[in-house]
Amino acid sequence: MQAWLDSLIARGDFGARPDAALAYGIAMAIACALVLALIALPFASIVTWVERRVWARIQSRVGPNRVGPQGFLQWLADGVKHVCKEDLAPEEADARLFKLAPWLVALGFFLPWAVMPFSSALILADLNVGILYLTAVTALTVVGVLMAGWASNNKWSLLGGIRSAAQIVSYEIPAGLSILPVVLMSGTLSMEGIIRAQGWAPQSWFLFANPFCVPAATILFISGLAENNRTPFDLPEAESELVAGFATEYTGMRYLLFYMAEWGNMFVSAAIVATLFLGGWRAPALSRSAVAMNTIEFAVFNLKVLTIVFVSMWVRGTLPRVRIDQMMALCWKYFVPIAFVDLLGTAGWVALWPDGNPIASWLLLACAAAGIVLFVRRVAIYARRSRMELRLRPTS
């Protein structure tokens, strides 16, 4: 997007007119608004329905299926309901901060979309510090969450806010450390640059570039779960202990903003993993037309991201919530050292094979494929076992 505007300027379309800067700003604002309105917000709302259906199936339930075809419009009904609710602030709360907090959280959700690489041309601004910018702005959430916890004047909110802050700040470290191996290999911080350093085929993804990248990608994915306060790291909202954590006192639209950011950030953290390790939008050159190519790339990128989002739903349906000391132990005793080893190992690998080692990549890819086959067989075994249980079903 920015690149396209820049090329227009270079061609002289804006010329020496004095309002060129203004036009540029307006065009960028419209582009940002389009990305948010067409991708970010629909994703954040529709994913709630998808996730509820996925959990339901994992728990042998049906899930919301009454509003619209297969319950597809459930997100709309929930949203309308929340918007219609009264906007309350507790009497003893610090009203100004209380009302500001959800917007900061929402800002932390909106800002990452500026560098979201949907395709080779569809990126709002290809910053040369793209990934650094991403880690910086996603951490903005912690300010809003802590502010919400403090301003609510409620013990549960405060505890939830503090837990969230501790969690997000802690997991920034392994996340940052597992981004670095990719930066070492690609030699750039720009999102597009990192994607261009990879190929469309799996063996040329950074995930399989060397043996240290698989744990790095796993740590990045799990840290993403933790930073979004998602199960098994949803301690800030542990309802059995903290009611709804930092969101306890919130109602209606403001409550919705917290959850919109939480659900929407699934896309952001999945996009980071997809960009860094799974080759982002890279697709085989099937067409000569730039428009067709960009469409394919957009589809490939979203497919990868949605797959990772599905895995995080699946994790949420599988694992119970960890204890706070377990969560901290996981971060500091396991993730941080392993991420350091990954960083050093990748540094050594890049020193040995600056252009990558195709044999190792193929071997890793083969291992991954074998692992997936074994996993699918395991699933089949469990599915067969559950069919036997079905025969004992008392109600059928």
Next chain:
Amino acid sequence: MGVASYFRQIREAVVTIVDGMAVSASHLIRRPYTIQYPDRLERRVQETLPFRYRGILDVDLEICTGCLACERACPIDCIAMAIEKNAQTREIVISQFDIDIAKCMYCGLCSEPCPTGAIHHTTEFEGSDFSLESLILRFVNEPVVAYKPKKGPEPDPELARMLGAGMRYVDEWAQPAADKPAARSAAPVKPAPSAGPPDAKA
């Protein structure tokens, strides 16, 4: 914590989480257990319930003998009956047969002594209504002559069907254990040969 146990813990965590993911994935591809009562069912729940299910009471007034056994048996007096005896024809005329289903506790004691199985539970259980008054089931609109058991089989096919269902109900009541098929109750009326469907009344 030794180095070996550190790595063992990592390995254990990975293996158990992957295994757990396999379990939940297997649930993902199996049919949900949920029964989507009340509107998304292949058959109404009432049709799937067993014959002996103690739902809302029903009376087949056509085969009621007016013996008042049910009224006497009811421990909470939710059955109100009024009968008159015609002196000339020696017929019993039932002028009132009300069951207050709001009071009923579904004990089934009324259907036990019924000689024809006229009063029996149905599988219907959806009884919610807007007033207590409408929960009083009134089975008699205008006085009717009570049924008189015949010596032989019942000639009227409609009554025979009702009697068949009713007697099956009473007979099964008399033998609660399924492993005693020989113990038949001495019913005053023989069940008709063409016994009706198990749940004739809905």
